[in-house]
Amino acid sequence: MKTLKQISILLLCMALFLACKNKSEKTEEENTADIPVSREMKAELTSPPNVPRPVGRRKAKKLIVNMEILEKEGTMTDGTTYNYWTFGGSVPGSFIRTRVGDEVEFTLSNHQDNKLPHNIDLHAATGPGGGASSSFVAPGHQKTFSFKTLNPGLFVYHCATAPVGMHIANGMYGLILVEPVGGLPLVDKEYYLMQGDFYTAGENGAPGLQSFDMQKAINENADYVVFNGRVGSLTGDNAITANVGETVRLYVGNGGPNLVSSFHVIGEIFDKVRVEGGSLVNDNVQTTLVPSGGAAIVEFKVDVPGTFIIVDHSIFRAFNKGALGMLKVEGEENKTIYSGVVQEGVYNSVDDNVQKMPKADKNVKVASSNKSLAQKMESGKQIYTQTCVACHQAEGQGIPNAFPPLAKSDYLNANTKRAIEIVLKGKTGEITVNGKKYNGVMTRQTISNDEIADVLTYVYNSWGNNKTNVTKAQVAAAKSGH
Numbered sequence: 001m002k003t004l005k006q007i008s009i010l011l012l013c014m015a016l017f018l019a020c021k022n023k024s025e026k027t028e029e030e031n032t033a034d035i036p037v038s039r040e041m042k043a044e045l046t047s048p049p050n051v052p053r054p055v056g057r058r059k060a061k062k063l064i065v066n067m068e069i070l071e072k073e074g075t076m077t078d079g080t081t082y083n084y085w086t087f088g089g090s091v092p093g094s095f096i097r098t099r100v101g102d103e104v105e106f107t108l109s110n111h112q113d114n115k116l117p118h119n120i121d122l123h124a125a126t127g128p129g130g131g132a133s134s135s136f137v138a139p140g141h142q143k144t145f146s147f148k149t150l151n152p153g154l155f156v157y158h159c160a161t162a163p164v165g166m167h168i169a170n171g172m173y174g175l176i177l178v179e180p181v182g183g184l185p186l187v188d189k190e191y192y193l194m195q196g197d198f199y200t201a202g203e204n205g206a207p208g209l210q211s212f213d214m215q216k217a218i219n220e221n222a223d224y225v226v227f228n229g230r231v232g233s234l235t236g237d238n239a240i241t242a243n244v245g246e247t248v249r250l251y252v253g254n255g256g257p258n259l260v261s262s263f264h265v266i267g268e269i270f271d272k273v274r275v276e277g278g279s280l281v282n283d284n285v286q287t288t289l290v291p292s293g294g295a296a297i298v299e300f301k302v303d304v305p306g307t308f309i310i311v312d313h314s315i316f317r318a319f320n321k322g323a324l325g326m327l328k329v330e331g332e333e334n335k336t337i338y339s340g341v342v343q344e345g346v347y348n349s350v351d352d353n354v355q356k357m358p359k360a361d362k363n364v365k366v367a368s369s370n371k372s373l374a375q376k377m378e379s380g381k382q383i384y385t386q387t388c389v390a391c392h393q394a395e396g397q398g399i400p401n402a403f404p405p406l407a408k409s410d411y412l413n414a415n416t417k418r419a420i421e422i423v424l425k426g427k428t429g430e431i432t433v434n435g436k437k438y439n440g441v442m443t444r445q446t447i448s449n450d451e452i453a454d455v456l457t458y459v460y461n462s463w464g465n466n467k468t469n470v471t472k473a474q475v476a477a478a479k480s481g482h
């Protein structure tokens with residue numbers, strides 16, 4: 001048992017420790033305005049997903065930032081373009097990296113070919129409008145103002161010219177990082193990504209140049225929700241990369257204008273999240289909220305190889321509106337951390353309820369097997385609408401990176417028997433359709449031979465396919481393995 005003396009010494013030590021800790025934290029916060037600057041340097045600006053070099057141990061400086069506003073047409077998704085308004089030519093705009101105590105001399109130039117005046121509100125700046133009122137600039141002009149970075153953290157900047165929502169919706173946002181004294185701890189890989197929601201006159205995927213739709217923006221009814229300004233900015237060859245054993249740090253922003261992001265990396269756990277881009281560190285996080293006009297810094301060590309999918313876990317945005325990216329990790333597997341498939345086999349439960357879709361509505365009229373093509377088309381369309389449309393979509397176009405198209409599908413048209421078998425038995429594993437790889441799961445469909453013949457006949461006689469008339473007998477033959 002401890003003596004009274006021991007306990008009082010312990011308490012005294014704790015009190016002293018807490019007093020010192022409070023004092024040092026307070027001193028640092030109070031003094032940032034007094035941090036002296038020595039010399040000046042030109043800021044390195046980068047377009048996403050790249051970030052400038054860390055500040056490291058450099059002293060506070062006068063940091064010269066030259067940012068040019070460009071209004072320019074760019075790709076939203078394959079076949080669809082949009083008139084983006086940009087800081088530095090990219091969406092999000094150029095990444096700015098400073099340290100606390102820097103005096104940022106900011107020159108905003110509005111390109112002479114632009115149509116509108118713009119300005120900038122930097123959430124890292126302390127002052128009216130975050131610089132907005134001092135930076136309002138017409139096409140063919142430039143404005144300079146300066147501010148001292150008082151608070152470390154990851155901050156959003158954006159245009160604040162009326163109508164503010166429209167300027168942001170057109171891509172006028174980016175991130176500015178203010179590192180603490182001595183810099184953030186070094187990591188192996190750093191990337192910049194920022195979510196934004198877009199509102200277009202045509203629906204998602206409508207071709208051609210799409211104009212901004214103000215009413216949809218007011219209704220918060222986004223056609224696109226994307227990382228780095230467009231669908232596919234971080235997928236395929238654009239994926240960000242790392243090697244097994246490395247620590248990855250993502251500077252994640254959300255420009256909005258409307259939607260809050262539930263930021264998540266599938267198959268990873270964030271070892272650290274600097275919550276809302278501030279000084280609070282949370283450990284072991286699955287999904288972190290990134291507010292509109294806010295940010296977060298997430299860090300994680302990658303332990304196993306593979307493709308890790310980056311999403312807004314408001315998940316229809318990821319799979320239907322574009323908020324999907326990829327982190328590709330290369331290196332040695334570690335079967336202890338992740339085994340992969342260890343065993344695979346046939347499974348038949350007693351009630352036969354595994355991996356089946358609900359049975360198609362019994363109201364579907366299935367007449368004799370001697371139906372005309374028109375009758376089969378009508379019946380097939382009903383079955384398609386009830387059973388297939390959620391994944392393969394109304395015009396058989398599928399969903400990119402998730403469900404293969406049935407329209408003009410080389411895979412489908414090459415082999416009728418294979419198509420019948422897939423409907424009968426389901427399909428798992430990688431296939432290539434029209435040059436694109438898909439690796440998903442199609443459940444087997446519990447519909448009758450007649451219904452399978454009808455729905456496949458409908459699919460084969462729609463959307464540019466080869467007009468095969470699939471018979472009930474063909475389905476029966478495939479079922480019995482012939």
Ligand code: CU
Nearest residue numbers: 118159161167
């Ligand atoms: Cu603007």
